[in-house]
Amino acid sequence: MKRLLLFIFLIVTAGAVQAQTFPFRTYSIERGLSEAVVNDLMQDNDGYLWIGTSYGLNRFDGFQFKNYYAEDGLLSNKILSLYEDSANRLWIGTGSGVNIMKEDSVHVLSKLSPLESSTILDIHEDQQGEFWFATDGEGVWHLDGEDNLTQYSETHGIGSNRVRAIVEDQQGVLWFGTRDGVTKLEDGNLRTFTTNHGLPDDRIRDLIINDDNVLWIASRGGLCRQERNQMDCYDEQDGLINNRIRSMSRDRNGNLWLGTEEGVSYFNGREFTNYSVDEGLANNIIYATHYDREGNIWFGSYGGGISLFLGDHLKNYTSGQGLPNNVVTSISEDRDGHPWIATYGGGIAELSSGKFDVYDADRGLVDNKVYTLEYTSDNQLLIGTRWGLSIYDGTNFLNFNKDELPYRKVRDVLKVEESNEIWMGTYGEGIIRYKEGSFRQYTEEDGLVNNTVLALKKTQDGSIWIATYGGISRLNGQEFTNYTITDGLPNNGVIDILEDDSGALWFATFGGIARFEQGSFKTITPEDGLPGNVFYFINKDDQGFYWIGTNKGVVRFDYDTFQLAKTDSAVHPFRLITQDQGLVANEMNAGASFKDSNGHLWFGSVDGLTQLDPSQLDTSRGPPKIHIENIRVSGEPISMKPNMEISSDNQNITFEFIGISFTAPEQVRYEYRLKNSGGEWQQTNRRTARYSSLMGGDYTFQVRARNNDGQWSTEIAEVQFRVLAPFWQQWWFIGLVVLILAAIIFFIYNYYRVRKMMEMERMRVQIASDLHDDVGSALTEIALQSDFLQTMDVNSKLQDSLQQIGNQSRKIVTSLDDIVWSIDARNDTVGDLTDRMQDYVNNVLPQKTIAYNFQGNMDKKLDVTLKENLYLIFKEAINNVAKHSNAQKVEVELRTDGDNFRMSIKDNGTTSSANRKSGQGMRNMNMRAKRIDADIMFNNDSGFEVYVKRES
Known part of the structure; x- marks a missing residue:
């Protein structure tokens, strides 16, 4: 009897909930899924959702699917099971064996080649890190730590060779769900539980072990709970x-989501809550379920793709569920707790027991285009329409004809209980007071700021605040006080008014919201981060959050957090809920919000009605996972790898990234920066960042993500790369340029040096020639004239003078000859020096035996200073021999080696060395040796030697 009553109750309940839909988001082939038949679902450690279908494997990031097929390495396009192991590797069970995913590539494991003829229905890694594979017809295969494969089949004691599920309890006991019961593997022993042990059906589809070590069994006959050998089962x-x-x-929380062949059941351990296509599910045949890290539940269906269920905190109502019109303009509640909904074109409707009871013009309403309604304490419903006011007393409508109430387009109504007055805000005709059967109008002429009125609110002090298209008016008694943009309003177009618990007033306008307290306004606008451009209403829930209707969805606003955001940019005071998160539509209607007696919020939109339970809104979904997915250089993708190098001729570098948050993927915001470029963190809602004309150097691109709850990703994704400098900035090019410049400079210098040397040589030759021809000839002529005069009869004194003149002239000619020889550039080689030395020796020492030893490059040119001083040292030494030595033999040696040389003049004389080493000649030789950075030594062993050398 109890079961029959429960069954009847469930039928009634099922009929009631048909009037609402829940926030399901569906993805199928048209969104990029490879096939609509989904066999398994899994979210990996990186946050990606993997979908195994009957034709291909899919990876989903919230925006797009990446498909993998047999041509990508899969053993079969039929994917039946997915598993992520302790090393975060993805295992793929196909219709023809097992694949593994490594670095976004599909691989085949040779050690699992015996399974390539098997259909893999489940994969499990046990506590020892060993793997188990459930097959459809070949039992279970075990891959141990030594890569040995072992098969367990019916012959070993498994209930059936067709195995669908594998789980492991806390004691390491394995459980196999088969077509003929549940088999337990413990200490090497197999035991099977069937209908004889309490199962409703032997065909097992799935198994779960919870934290309390309770085994849950899904079968074709219902759900069972096994604990300590006790079986409790649940069915329809x-x-x-x-x-x-x-x-x-x-x-x-440990509660179960069950995918069946007629929809989904949620089981909290006490009761079931059911969902099907009537509540928004894409398909009733559910093959796969997965609970993700954000608290969302995913369903893979047979033919309907995948559906994301965002929770039952939102319920939607449209004309498909009985709403008379989808344009919802106002909501109220009667004393029985029944919501009343105003629509623009369908009249009004009462929602009771899950069904809409419609009241329109056919039932007495003055007009079906309704702007507003308010339920009063005396059980009256005040209804403002396009054609005036209706008052419904629960049985009849009281309408006013044009003569009684000539003011149309009643946009808002307000009942003042104390004075039993009804105030109406009209579109273009100011405000109207209705009392004791008479109407009074207040317009701009009476002090109202604008005649187009959208909202009325009576505050605790008895004042009436009026929202208009020209600002705000406060009516206190008979006196108006007006506020406009000049007083601090963000916009003069004011749409809605709220008085919160503290007595502060809030205004929703066309340019933001404003808080009025103690005579001043504080504004919150889109510049502060408020989403949307137009703000249709503002309400407050029992948790203290404000709810703001926009043309982009509904915003939950945390005012306390907003105050902190002024000093802490990490906090996020706004959370936007859109159609993707379950709203029936994104564009709200003016003033269309209401908080009912249960604390639930109701929102009216251009496409239906939404009921929200704010207390059930999950704000702890966890931060998004952030990934850099692609790098494009000049529009072409490049592979991401360590030590990336990008050439300098690629002007544009684009980074593509994704913060994975399935709850609200389009609301994920990003912060990124390029280290070493001088750039700071930048925020964007785009999933790309582009840089152009980067200088050569090392860079690190970093990015992080924030979800719509304001939670930042715990990690920062980054990639390091090097932009190669252009060839003109490369070290080799700079070195080459320096080398070329040095060569040019050297060439120019050498050119001018050679040219100068040639000019100097020509000058030296010219000077030598001039000295020889002019001065030498003149001196010779003086000497000859002196000789001629000596032949004449002159006195003795004059004779002596003439003789001295002749001798001195000849001496000067001899010295001049040495100078001319030194200056003349034609005498600069080593050979010229040795020739000169020989001539001089033969001239001065004609009677001596002379031995010459000349070594080195005779064609090497000598510096003029070196040549001159070497020759003069040599000449002084030879003169020394001639004057002071009684030697018979003189040895002359000159050896040159580059800039180094050795010169020796040695005789075999026996004259005292003291006579040799004294006098002006020795001093001259020392002086000349210093001039050419040479060392000079005098040796008197076995004769006398003058030895000069220079070694670098």
């Missing part, structure tokens, strides 16, 4: 949507 009579369960997932 207990509220399960369908007994044929195909998959199970467990949420963070």
Whole structure:
């Protein structure tokens, strides 16, 4: 009897909930999924969702699918199971064996080649790090730590060779779900549980072990719970949507999500909540379920792709569920807790027991285009329409004809209980007070700031605040006080008014929201981060959050956090809820919000009605995972690898990244920077960052992500790369340029040096010639004239003078001859010096035996100073021999080696060395040796030697 009553109750409940839909988001082939038949779902450690279909493997990041097929390495396009191991490797069970994913590439393991004829239905890694593979017809295969494969089949004691699921309990006991019961493997022993042990059906589809070591069993006959050998089972009579369960997932609270062949059941351990296509599910046949890290539940269906269920905190109502019109303009609640909904074109409707009861013009409403309604304490419903005011008392409508109430387009109504007055805000005709059967109008002529009125609010001090298209008016008694943009409003177009618990007033305008307290406004605008451009309403929930309606969705606003955001940019006071998160539509209607007696919020939009339970809104979904997915250089993708180098001729570098948050992927914001470029963190809602004309050098690109809850990713994704300098900045090019410049400079210098040397040589030759021809000839002529005069009869004194003149002239000629020889550039080689030395020796020492030893490059040119001083040292030494030595033999040696030389003049004389080493001649030789950086030595062993050398 109890089961029958429960069954009847569930039928009634099912009928009631047909009037609402829940926030399901569906992705199928048209969004990029490879096939609509989904066999398994899994979220990896990087946050990506993997989908195994009957035709291909898919990776989903919230925006796009990446598909993998047999041509990418899969053993089969039919993917039946997915598993991530302790090393974060993805294992793929196909219709023809097992693949593994490594670095975004599909690989085949040779050690698993015996499985390539098997259909892999499940994969599990045990506590020892060994792997188990469930097959459809070949039992279970075990891969141990030594890469040995062992098969367990019916002959070993497994219930059936068709195995669908593998789990492991805390004691390391393995459980196999088969087509003929549940098999337990413990200490090498196999034991199978069947209908004889309490199972409703032997065909097992899925298994789960919870934290309490309780085994949950999904079968074709319902759900079972096994603990300490006790079996408790649940089926359709207990509220399960369908007994044929195909998959199970467990949420963070330990509750179960069950995918069946007629929809989804949520089981909290006490009761079931069911969802099907009537509540928004894409398909009723659910093959796979997965609970992700953000608290969302995913369903893979047979033919409907994948559906994301964002929770039951949102419920939507449209004309498909009985709403008379999708343009919802106002919501109120009667004393029985029934919501009343105003629509523009469909009249009003009462929502009771999950069904809409519609009141329109056919039932007495003055007009079906309704702007506003308010339920009063005396159980009256005040209805403002395009054609005036209606008052509904629960049975009849009180309408006013044009003569009684000539003011149309009643945009808002307000009942003042104390004075039993009804105030109406009109579109273009100011405000109207209705009391005791008479109407009074207040317009701009009476002090109202503008005649187009959108909202009315009576505050605690008894004042009436009026929102208009020209600002705000406060009516206190009979006196108006007006506020406009000059007083601090963000915009003169004011749409809605709220008085919060503290007595502060909030205004929603066309340019932001404003808080009025103690005579001044504080504004919050899009520049402060408020989403949207137009703000249709503002309300406050029981948790203290403000809710703002926009043309982009509904914003939950945390005012306390907003105050902190002024000093802490890491906090996020705004959370936007859009159609992607479950709203029936993104564009709200003016003033269309209401908080009911249960604390639930109701929002009216251009496309239906949404009910929100703010207390059930999950704000601890976890931060997004951030990844750099691609790098494009001049539009072409490049592979990401360590020590990347990018050539200098690539002017544009684009980084593509993704912060994975399936709850609100389009609301993920990013911060990025390029280290070493001088740039600071930049925020964007785009998933790309582009840089152009980077200088050569090492860079690090970094990016992080924030979800719509304001949570930043715990890690920063980064990639390091080097931009090669252009060839003109490369070291080899700079070195080459320096070398060329040095060569040019050297060439120019050498050119001018050679040219100068040639000029000097020509000058030296010219001077030598001039000295020889002019001065030498003149001196010779003087000497000859002196000789001629001596032959004449002159006195003795004159004779002596003439003789001295002749001798001195000849001496000067001899000295001049040495000078001319030194100056003349034609005498600069070593050979010229040796020739000169021989001539001089033969002239001075004609009677001596002379031995010459000349070695070196005779054609090498000598510096003029070196040549001159060497010759003069030599000449002084020879003169020394001639004057002071009684030697018969003189040895002359000159050896040259580059800039080094050795010169020796040695005789075999026996004259005292003291006579040789004294006098002006020795001093002259020492002086000349210093001039050419040479060392000079005098040796008197076995004669006398003058030895000069220079060694570098």
